[in-house]
Amino acid sequence: MGDSSAQFAALKQAADPAVAAAIERLVAEGDDRDLNRINVLEFSARRELDEERVISGFLQASRLGIFDLSWNVLCPGCGGVLDAHNTLKSLRPDEYHCGLCASDYEASVDKQVEVAFTVAPRVRRIAAHDPGTLPIWEYFRQMFWSSGVDFNEQGFASLTGEVTLDAIELPTGRSVMRTLQLPPQFIIVFEPVTHAAQFIDVQGEPTDEIQQLSLVYHKLAQPTETITLRPGPLQLSLDNRADSRVLPSVFIAADALHHLLGQRKPFLTAKRMLSNQTFRDVFKADNLTIDQRLKITSLSFLFTDLKGSTALYERVGDLAAFDLVRAHFRALLEIISSEKGAVVKTIGDAVMATFVTPEQALAAGLRMRAAMDALNAERGTADLVVKIGIHEGPCLAVMLNERQDYFGQTVNIASRVQGLATSQAIHITGTVIAAPAVAAMLRHAGITPIQKQAALRGIADKVVVYEIP
Structure with missing residues (x-):
């Protein structure tokens, strides 16, 4: 070390x-x-x-x-x-x-x-x-399979024993010939360095005649092909013409293999990372290129805006209003971060934030509303009124104005839904309220959403929205 x-x-x-x-x-x-x-x-x-x-x-x-x-x-x-x-x-x-x-x-x-x-x-x-020095099974475990595959020692032992007919370490420029006994199963000859695979459908009457199969490994993997052979002996010829060692392994593609690879555990996804405030703060230049468009199938957006901020400045004066607005931003940003969200940007007195799940966004919205009530009570005023809108759906992660941002109809709807509020209210869409965790959260809080239809600017059809009183 x-x-x-x-x-x-x-x-x-x-x-x-x-x-x-x-x-x-x-x-x-x-x-x-x-x-x-x-x-x-x-x-x-x-x-x-x-x-x-x-x-x-x-x-x-x-x-x-x-x-x-x-x-x-x-x-x-x-x-x-x-x-x-x-x-x-x-x-x-x-x-x-x-x-x-x-x-x-x-x-x-x-x-x-x-x-x-x-x-x-x-x-x-x-x-x-x-990685070229790792033993075969450590290469599979550490380099080929991800951190989301749950390999306990017993399960991994079944891979190396129960479902594997052979595994070979073949240096570059070398060839080898192996003789195997094919069972009446579907067989995969898989090589994890080049990702090349050969499927063998073993069926029919058993044979005592030696069958032949030759595989050549190149730097680039070839399309996966399937051949049919009979149960019985196979002479397998392997030739490594790649620029590194290869590790061809012969697997029985039966229930045991499928069960082993089906054992999964949670892992940190890129979607969650993009909605992490520390990542956005620390790795600003490492997000995307200007031409990239990454598809995200589901992301929750929260928009806020401070109601009547122009009138607030006129009513209490620039200095007092500035202090109020700054206190409001501090409270909102702390809540977003603590609810596992990230601030995408602030625009004037408005905030755009993302969350991995709808319930995280709603939890943040409810806390934001309570925080504004607390700030108003602390100052003996009712000046801080935050309008909140939440929507969930697909979008594109993009780079805009040297900042990682989001684009698409989901973003537009979330922004428009926020604009429906005329008081310190939260408006959410049907996709948000349909999330089981959101429904449970509202029941636990004793909140009955008010359903209504709304025309959103730039959206052709009216949408169903829910006011959280």
Whole structure:
């Protein structure tokens, strides 16, 4: 472990002390495997630390050079890492192919891009910094599969035993011939470095004759193909013409393999990261390029505006009004952050914020309203009246005016819904109230929403909205 005392001292100043101490212990005492593609949600749960503080702590540690942050495109079928990027700017707009599943996927930042952290080599060198030296199964575990695949030791033992017919380490420029006994099952010869795959549908009458199959590995993976063979002996010829070693492995694609790969655990998604305030503050230049358009299938938007702010300045004077408005902003921004949201921008006296879920947005809205009541009571006035609108739906993450922003009809509707309020009220849309957690929150608070139809500027049809009194 390198001399990183100055970095950890700085981390203790920037992050929650308990989180900083836990990170320092991990780097000093953790196994190599524990320091590669760290799942920060699992890290938080095991140590009973607040998730948002842990995410913030790892982001600060990355800023200080303790960790390298990676954005990994995942296969939703098998949980494999189809590509790894050190910046979101490198995310490709085209489809990613999974050879193991023989499927193409678009990199949705909702669930198919994970954010993971690996200790920086200058802080501590681990085996995964040289993946070409990892044993076969450690390569699968640490490099091919993501931090969201739940491999306990018993389950991983079943992969290496129960569902694997053979696994070979083949150096570049070398070839090998293996003889296998094919069972009457569907077989996959998968290579995790080049992601090449060959499917074998083993069916029909068993045979004693030796069947032949030759596979050649190149730098670029070839399209996945399926051949039909009979149960019995197979002479498998493997030739590595790639520029690195390959690790062809022969799997039985039966229930045991599907069960193993179906064991998942939560992981930090790119969508959640984009709605994290620390990330937006610390990595402003690392978000997107000016030409990128990342699709998000579901994001919750909260817009606020301070009612009658112009009249407020005229009524109480510039200095007093400025102090009031600043106090209002402080309260709103603290609430947004504590409810796991992020401020996209402020426009005059208005705020635009995002949340991963509708219930987080509504919780923030209810707290904002209560906070304005408290500020008014503290000052003996009724000057701070905040109008709030919330909507949830698909959108595009984009770069606008050198800032990571959002674009689409969902954003437009959320802004227009906020404009419906004429008092310190919250207006939400049908997609928000339909969320089970939102309905439960309203029932628990004893709030009965008032349904109404509204014409929104720029929206062709009237929409159903709900006032939260």
